[in-house]
Amino acid sequence: MTPTKKLNIGMSLAPTWLSGDAWRRPDSGVENLFTCDFYLDIAQRAEEAKLDFAFLPDSLFLNTGVLETAAGFASLDPTLLQASIAGRTSKIGLLSTASTTFFPPYIVARQIQSLNWLSKGRAGWNIVTALDGNDNFGLSEMPSPEERYARAAEFTDIVRRLWQSFPQESLQFDRTSGLYADPAKIKSIDHDGTYFKVKGPLNLPCYDKARIPLIQAGASEAGRAFAASVADAIFASTPDRAAALDLRTDLRSRARAGGRNEDDIRVLPGLSLFLAPTAAEAKELYAETNARVSRQRSLDTVLEMTGLDLSDWPADRKIAATDLPAPPEKVRSRTHSDLLRRMIERDEPSVEELLKRPEVIGSAHWLVVGTPADAVGTIRDWAKAGAIDGFVAFPGGSVGSVSLFLEQVVPALSDLGLFRENYRGSTFFDHLNDR
Numbered sequence: 490m491t492p493t494k495k496l497n498i499g500m501s502l503a504p505t506w507l508s509g510d511a512w513r514r515p516d517s518g519v520e521n522l523f524t525c526d527f528y529l530d531i532a533q534r535a536e537e538a539k540l541d542f543a544f545l546p547d548s549l550f551l552n553t554g555v556l557e558t559a560a561g562f563a564s565l566d567p568t569l570l571q572a573s574i575a576g577r578t579s580k581i582g583l584l585s586t587a588s589t590t591f592f593p594p595y596i597v598a599r600q601i602q603s604l605n606w607l608s609k610g611r612a613g614w615n616i617v618t619a620l621d622g623n624d625n626f627g628l629s630e631m632p633s634p635e636e637r638y639a640r641a642a643e644f645t646d647i648v649r650r651l652w653q654s655f656p657q658e659s660l661q662f663d664r665t666s667g668l669y670a671d672p673a674k675i676k677s678i679d680h681d682g683t684y685f686k687v688k689g690p691l692n693l694p695c696y697d698k699a700r701i702p703l704i705q706a707g708a709s710e711a712g713r714a715f716a717a718s719v720a721d722a723i724f725a726s727t728p729d730r731a732a733a734l735d736l737r738t739d740l741r742s743r744a745r746a747g748g749r750n751e752d753d754i755r756v757l758p759g760l761s762l763f764l765a766p767t768a769a770e771a772k773e774l775y776a777e778t779n780a781r782v783s784r785q786r787s788l789d790t791v792l793e794m795t796g797l798d799l800s801d802w803p804a805d806r807k808i809a810a811t812d813l814p815a816p817p818e819k820v821r822s823r824t825h826s827d828l829l830r831r832m833i834e835r836d837e838p839s840v841e842e843l844l845k846r847p848e849v850i851g852s853a854h855w856l857v858v859g860t861p862a863d864a865v866g867t868i869r870d871w872a873k874a875g876a877i878d879g880f881v882a883f884p885g886g887s888v889g890s891v892s893l894f895l896e897q898v899v900p901a902l903s904d905l906g907l908f909r910e911n912y913r914g915s916t917f918f919d920h921l922n923d924r
């Protein structure tokens with residue numbers, strides 16, 4: 490499976506390059522974290538690199554447990570921030586995140602459509618069912634994954650119908666006759682479903698010149714079924730190439746089975762990049778960034794994700810597949826838990842090795858610790874193997890990683906014919922399809 494297509498590449502605006510201890514570097518700019526300019530700078534540089542989109546994930550709770558040493562999940566509202574970036578960029582897609590578990594669909598439809606107008610067709614919606622935050626929304630616990638995805642499907646359908654309920658072409662602005670809009674073209678949606686009751690129409694016309702891309706994050710059985718039915722791309726955690734290939738093969742076959750074209754659903758894994766001019770410096774960067782992750786925190790993570798309590802185990806004891814208890818009934822993310830279990834089953838790591846794994850100390854994203862050339866080589870290999878349609882870059886460890894990615898990795902991918910040299914369209918949807 491050799492793809493002839495170009496990659497779709499997004500850039501995280503979530504400051505992953507300040508995570509762990511990286512915020513302590515003198516040039517981190519951490520003091521500016523809650524200003525627009527901090528993010529605008531990255532978005533403008535990503536636009537100079539001709540990337541498809543700038544991405545803001547989001548969560549609706551504060552992890553006070555980590556605040557003593559790191560930023561936790563404190564952040565500006567992603568859609569407001571993208572709206573302020575919209576006026577000072579002109580091409581790059583602006584992907585915001587909104588939860589289908591906590592927000593009402595009418596509000597999300599309006600916010601994302603507003604972003605689409607403000608950016609002239611560059612808005613995208615990252616659909617999340619969310620991992621945490623129920624306490625902030627009157628819910629004693631997170632709804633089950635099945636319920637969250639059933640709700641997400643109904644929610645997304647409502648949002649799309651609301652977008653169509655007030656088409657731009659209904660606007661007439663006929664000064665002579667006095668006809669402002671053609672009321673026959675504006676329709677309520679009269680939705681009365683399992684989770685929502687929404688009359689419509691939306692109180693904002695649709696920016697008809699650009700379809701808003703839908704990205705979905707979450708890759709459990711229910712998540713994949715949902716993504717394959719509706720999403721233009723899935724934002725995925727795939728720590729190894731086989732996991733990405735499995736996911737992409739599976740999603741493409743689900744899309745075909747559902748009557749969609751298999752190319753309609755793109756697999757875009759997060760790619761964590763600890764980059765430096767030499768491999769040794771990159772390794773050091775990775776080690777320094779994660780130097781303060783405590784053993785206890787890693788043990789807690791393994792317990793929460795797999796149900797395996799390793800606190801009394803000797804460091805050199807190997808963990809076999811048979812040591813894994815049945816998956817805990819409640820986990821924050823089945824995607825992440827399944828990936829970790831899969832890795833233990835495959836690699837049978839020792840306790841010490843497991844506690845050092847990126848899936849445990851950081852994230853389950855695809856990880857490159859090395860030079861820009863190492864990153865280019867790995868990306869090319871994954872693309873050639875048909876494991877990805879693109880990726881979302883999460884530079885880590887330093888602002889230097891951001892620069893090396895944008896200024897060296899991306900141009901090298903263009904030289905290899907794996908990425909565009911220039912924008913051809915002006916909407917997010919155009920960029921996704923410019924392959």
Ligand SMILES: Cc1cc2nc3c(=O)[nH]c(=O)nc-3n(C[C@H](O)[C@H](O)[C@H](O)COP(=O)(O)O)c2cc1C
Pocket residue numbers: 545546547548549586588616617618619620621634706707708709710711712713724725726759821822823824825
């Ligand atoms: C790669 C990835 C990124 C995610 N990003 C977010 C996010 O920004 N905000 C959020 O609330 N949830 C996020 N989630 C959580 C998912 O929306 C989902 O609620 C969770 O993964 C559970 O679904 P699953 O069982 O299909 O994994 C993300 C999940 C994955 C796998």
